[in-house]
Amino acid sequence: MTNRVALITGVSSGIGRATALAFIQQGTSVAGVARRTDRLTELEAA
Numbered sequence: 001m002t003n004r005v006a007l008i009t010g011v012s013s014g015i016g017r018a019t020a021l022a023f024i025q026q027g028t029s030v031a032g033v034a035r036r037t038d039r040l041t042e043l044e045a046a
Contacts, residue, residue, distance in 0.1 A: 001026050001027065001028045002026075002027040004029070005029045005030070006020075006031070007031045007032075008030060008031070009032075010033070010034060011030070011032030011033060011043065012034035012035065012043065013036070013039060016032070016034070017043060020032055020043065
């Protein structure tokens with residue numbers, strides 16, 4: 001899904017994180033929303 005942007009809530013853990021990683025692997029840009037900013041930093045590094 002190139003040339004697409006996905007907005008995913010709960011991206012810091014669980015299903016939200018897994019969904020974000022799956023979209024990223026397919027070439028989709030991801031905008032994530034979460035309460036735990038420390039985990040967002042970890043996801044960004046992945």
